[in-house]
Amino acid sequence: MRVRFDCPKEGCVALIELEPLQSATGGIECPRCRTRHLVTLSEDILRNNRVDACALCGCRELFIRKDFPQRLGLGIVVVAAVISFLSYKSNLLLSWGVLAAAVVIDLAIYFVIGTVTVCYACRAEYRGTAANESHRGFDLAQSEKY
Ligand SMILES: [Zn+2]
């Protein structure tokens, strides 16, 4: 599995990524501030490629969300809106058609993309993991505990 997290050190804004997480037996070093972050590789992570607890903070509460490329999704909508606006007077069919197409493309992306498991406490993201049945979608009440 692949892990991605923001360097927790104050003032450091590095986005750290490592694949596979299982190789991080000696911790993960931030490429920017050189801080070494300890990771805990649980049995579940090592043997089943499944996250039962966050490897970085040990939190056992994680949620699942679709790995939607938000910038791409938004980009498609913006481009469609511009084309729609420009063609509104000259070609009404194109104007509406392009908006409908944008919705269909976004939906298609939504269905083919995978999921990402996210830690409630430190927001570390795990991709390419085996499904953990106990994880649910994002829950605001749960999130407010942290
Ligand atoms: Zn750092």
Ligand SMILES: [Zn+2]
């Ligand atoms: Zn965490």
